[in-house]
Amino acid sequence: xxxxxxxxxxxxxxxxxxxxxxxxxxxxxxxxxxxxxxxxxxxxxxxxxxxxxxxxxxxxxxxxxxxxxxxxxxxxxxxxxxxxxxxxxxxxxxxxxxxxxxxxxxxxxxxxxxxxxxxxxxxxxxxxxxxxxxxxxxxxxxxxxxxxxxxxxxxxxxxxxxxxxxxxxxxxxxxxxxxxxxxxxxxxxxxxxxxxxxxxxxxxxxxxxxxxxxxxxxxxxxxxxxxxxxxxx
Amino acid sequence: xxxxxxxxxxxxxxxxxxxxxxxxxxxxxxxxxxxxxxxxxxxxxxxxxxxxxxxxxxxxxxxxxxxxxxxxxxxxxxxxxxxxxxxxxxxxxxxxxxxxxxxxxxxxxxxxxxxxxxxxxxxxxxxxxxxxxxxxxxxxxxxxxxxxxxxxxxxxxxxxxxxxxxxxxxxxxxxxxxxxxxxxxxxxxxxxxxxxxxxxxxxxxxxxxxxxxxxxxxxxxxxxxxxxxxxxx
DNA sequence: GGAACAATTTGCGCTGGCGCAAACTCAAGA
DNA sequence: TCTTGAGTTTGCGCCAGCGCAAATTGTTCC
Numbered sequence: 001x002x003x004x005x006x007x008x009x010x011x012x013x014x015x016x017x018x019x020x021x022x023x024x025x026x027x028x029x030x031x032x033x034x035x036x037x038x039x040x041x042x043x044x045x046x047x048x049x050x051x052x053x054x055x056x057x058x059x060x061x062x063x064x065x066x067x068x069x070x071x072x073x074x075x076x077x078x079x080x081x082x083x084x085x086x087x088x089x090x091x092x093x094x095x096x097x098x099x100x101x102x103x104x105x106x107x108x109x110x111x112x113x114x115x116x117x118x119x120x121x122x123x124x125x126x127x128x129x130x131x132x133x134x135x136x137x138x139x140x141x142x143x144x145x146x147x148x149x150x151x152x153x154x155x156x157x158x159x160x161x162x163x164x165x166x167x168x169x170x171x172x173x174x175x176x177x178x179x180x181x182x183x184x185x186x187x188x189x190x191x192x193x194x195x196x197x198x199x200x201x202x203x204x205x206x207x208x209x210x211x212x213x214x215x216x217x218x219x220x221x222x223x224x225x226x227x228x229x230x231x232x233x
Numbered sequence: 234x235x236x237x238x239x240x241x242x243x244x245x246x247x248x249x250x251x252x253x254x255x256x257x258x259x260x261x262x263x264x265x266x267x268x269x270x271x272x273x274x275x276x277x278x279x280x281x282x283x284x285x286x287x288x289x290x291x292x293x294x295x296x297x298x299x300x301x302x303x304x305x306x307x308x309x310x311x312x313x314x315x316x317x318x319x320x321x322x323x324x325x326x327x328x329x330x331x332x333x334x335x336x337x338x339x340x341x342x343x344x345x346x347x348x349x350x351x352x353x354x355x356x357x358x359x360x361x362x363x364x365x366x367x368x369x370x371x372x373x374x375x376x377x378x379x380x381x382x383x384x385x386x387x388x389x390x391x392x393x394x395x396x397x398x399x400x401x402x403x404x405x406x407x408x409x410x411x412x413x414x415x416x417x418x419x420x421x422x423x424x425x426x427x428x429x430x431x432x433x434x435x436x437x438x439x440x441x442x443x444x445x446x447x448x449x450x451x452x453x454x455x456x457x458x459x460x461x462x463x464x465x466x
Numbered sequence: 467g468g469a470a471c472a473a474t475t476t477g478c479g480c481t482g483g484c485g486c487a488a489a490c491t492c493a494a495g496a
Numbered sequence: 497t498c499t500t501g502a503g504t505t506t507g508c509g510c511c512a513g514c515g516c517a518a519a520t521t522g523t524t525c526c
Contacts, residue, residue, distance in 0.1 A: 063372060063373075063376050065376060065380055066461075069379075069380045071375065071376045071379045071380065073372055073375070085365075087361060087365075088361050088362060088364060088365025088368070089358055089359075089361060089362035089365055090362075090365050090369070094369045094372065095372070125322055126322075128320060128321050128322060128361070129321060129322035129323075131321060131364065131368065132318075132320075132321025132322055132323050133321075134368065135321070135364065135367065135368045135371065136323070136327045138368065138371045138372055138375060139296060139306055139327065139328070139371055141375050142304065142306070142371060142374050142375055142378065142422075143296050143298060143304045145375065145378040145379065145422060146302075146304045146378065146419075146421075146422035147298055147302045147304065147422075186379075188379075189375075189378060189379035189380075228299075
């Protein structure tokens with residue numbers, strides 16, 4: 001097995017503050033894998049054996065209820081760490097991670113976490129910063145679910161996707177992985193029907209353009225207005 | 234200022250695995266304070282200066298939206314650590330912490346976190362375990378908000394309160410701090426009216442007894458049935 | 467003890483958004 | 497080219513739960 005090249009991670013926020021040598025050292029313990037579109041990197045409830053960094057692609061983190069309903073917890077973008085059960089003292093993954101497109105992923109055995117975090121404190125700190133951000137984002141989502149109408153929630157979700165994973169094109173900000181109405185519904189706690197109706201309306205108004213598993217935000221500003229609509233209540 | 238007594242924390246899960254001497258050592262840097270009912274330990278958006286352990290009482294963690302709506306993120310019980318912005322690399326508190334009853338709290342300056350977590354790894358690990366649990370609970374709440382009806386959510390909320398902070402009495406499990414219909418509404422994303430109607434119905438059915446700022450669960454089993462009701466969908 | 471206030475209960479009407487069903491459209495493979 | 501199937505759109509009816517309002521009950525502080 002050839003050693004992995006430092007260039008894989010040197011540009012990632014997560015590994016900033018480490019010397020080139022340290023970056024190489026961390027990489028020595030990593031294993032690289034590819035996952036085809038729609039395959040699982042890990043499954044909810046499964047014994048957690050590794051933690052991961054996404055090198056290329058997009059990953060959907062999904063929780064499934066006992067009766068089979070799915071909720072999308074978040075999307076993971078390039079450069080992010082995920083599946084950090086080890087860092088939080090958990091022995092199983094609380095959700096499944098599914099490749100939304102073909103992905104390249106680095107994996108480290110969980111057993112190495114204490115050692116790595118100890119030897120490279122800035123790496124540990126960056127990881128916990130990520131965890132903190134996610135906790136806050138998740139709480140924000142609870143607040144949104146509690147206080148906002150469906151239209152606002154969907155608008156917020158699109159804006160978040162556009163910001164985090166949007167690719168600027170001449171016709172607007174395009175979400176650069178396939179995302180269905182059903183996916184958006186599972187991110188916002190509604191149905192694909194309602195999402196479809198909203199997107200249709202917004203397309204009529206020139207706020208977005210959308211197609212099959214594709215959304216492009218043309219007028220983010222008006223979407224913000226919708227998202228923050230303080231009409232009711 | 235007299236040194237704080239180790240007995241304050243020796244029985245707490247958070248400090249298990251530390252020797253008596255280590256416990257005393259940690260305590261040397263702590264400051265103890267009392268907070269009267271309904272006063273704030275810290276405020277949302279405020280610069281985070283300390284992290285805390287609740288010694289006595291109950292604390293409500295609240296997020297307020299720009300337009301003034303409140304959502305209760307969680308309740309903190311005795312022995313829990315909270316306000317751990319430092320451990321997650323955040324500089325402000327993402328929510329306010331309000332004493333639900335008169336409280337006693339230990340506080341450590343944030344600046345000490347790296348040092349303490351480094352010197353007492355089991356303490357750091359326990360803290361991150363707590364963070365992990367909270368992240369998972371928060372995500373569970375998103376799932377509930379996305380997939381359950383109001384009745385199920387309120388039932389779940391009561392069960393959680395009963396489990397976490399319930400006091401067994403001869404007439405059932407009593408939630409041992411004052412909690413209003415409004416509070417329950419802010420935990421479940423509904424209105425105090427709907428909560429009131431549900432509690433009334435449940436009281437008629439003998440599942441609970443409730444009064445002013447008080448709920449006692451008499452028949453947890455039937456509440457579980459309501460919470461897991463897989464009727465619809 | 468009583469006034470003032472806070473929390474709760476309950477009725478009523480309305481509606482956002484869901485469930486269901488059917489039609490339609492696009493993409494990929496045979 | 498045609499078929500097949502997945503993703504999407506849209507119409508329609510309905511109801512859970514909200515907003516509003518008023519009555520009621522329990523607490524607290526003069």
